[in-house]
Amino acid sequence: MHATVRSVIEVSGEGPADVTILDTEASPEHLSRGTAMHADAMLVVVEPYFKSLETGRRMAALGTDLGLPRVALVANKMRDERDEAAVREFAEQHGLEVAGTIPFDEAMPAAERAGVSPLDHDPGAPSVAAIGELARSFVR
Amino acid sequence: MKLVVAGKGGSGKTSISGTLARLLARSGRRVLAIDADSNPNLSLTLGIPADRFNSVPTLPRDLLQRTPDGARLSKSLDEIRSSHSLDGPDGVSLLVMAHPQHAGTG
Numbered sequence: 082m083h084a085t086v087r088s089v090i091e092v093s094g095e096g097p098a099d100v101t102i103l104d105t106e107a108s109p110e111h112l113s114r115g116t117a118m119h120a121d122a123m124l125v126v127v128e129p130y131f132k133s134l135e136t137g138r139r140m141a142a143l144g145t146d147l148g149l150p151r152v153a154l155v156a157n158k159m160r161d162e163r164d165e166a167a168v169r170e171f172a173e174q175h176g177l178e179v180a181g182t183i184p185f186d187e188a189m190p191a192a193e194r195a196g197v198s199p200l201d202h203d204p205g206a207p208s209v210a211a212i213g214e215l216a217r218s219f220v221r
Numbered sequence: 222m223k224l225v226v227a228g229k230g231g232s233g234k235t236s237i238s239g240t241l242a243r244l245l246a247r248s249g250r251r252v253l254a255i256d257a258d259s260n261p262n263l264s265l266t267l268g269i270p271a272d273r274f275n276s277v278p279t280l281p282r283d284l285l286q287r288t289p290d291g292a293r294l295s296k297s298l299d300e301i302r303s304s305h306s307l308d309g310p311d312g313v314s315l316l317v318m319a320h321p322q323h324a325g326t327g
């Protein structure tokens with residue numbers, strides 16, 4: 082299956098308006114099998130605590146090893162300035178880009194509980210606005 | 222652009238992937254979302270109801286043909302889209318690699 086995904090990604094996303102988004106298994110094992118090797122960029126979603134950042138760092142390293150042109154963290158569930166500082170410090174320490182910061186937002190788990198998409202649940206939610214900002218700044 | 226979204230379970234990876242896909246589609250992009258998780262739930266964060274998701278055919282294994290020059294797809298991407306993708310809100314196309322009961326076979 083990994084080889085099929087790899088090939089689909091290889092032939093997709095070629096037109097100027099085309100965007101392919103691969104939501105992938107979190108496991109480093111999956112990434113190391115090269116599923117993502119034809120991607121232009123990787124976003125690694127992390128939460129502002131050490132274990133999550135450390136896992137994210139390892140995933141980002143795998144993306145870099147695959148030769149992906151751009152690998153960056155997205156900091157999710159950010160509650161306050163302390164969280165911002167923790168992520169920023171970690172990223173600087175390890176030479177990682179932080180592509181976006183998404184606030185902790187009750188709208189996300191609420192959408193999940195309701196079984197609907199975040200965008201349909203609450204289009205004006207701060208988390209949705211932050212993802213919109215990420216779309217504008219990161220996706221070319 | 223081809224973008225991989227990775228992250229630990231529970232990190233919010235799939236909510237972000239789905240919302241990103243919808244917002245990009247709204248801004249005029251032609252978005253193909255691929256759920257390659259063994260516990261696929263991208264459809265939900267894209268806004269595709271569960272009953273529609275359960276009826277989507279996953280990609281067949283013989284889609285990839287081995288040739289002397291390496292592996293290649295036996296169909297074009299447009300063919301794959303029309304036979305195997307689900308159309309979601311805002312025009313996002315979703316490809317699902319495996320349903321949960323098939324997880325671990327590929």
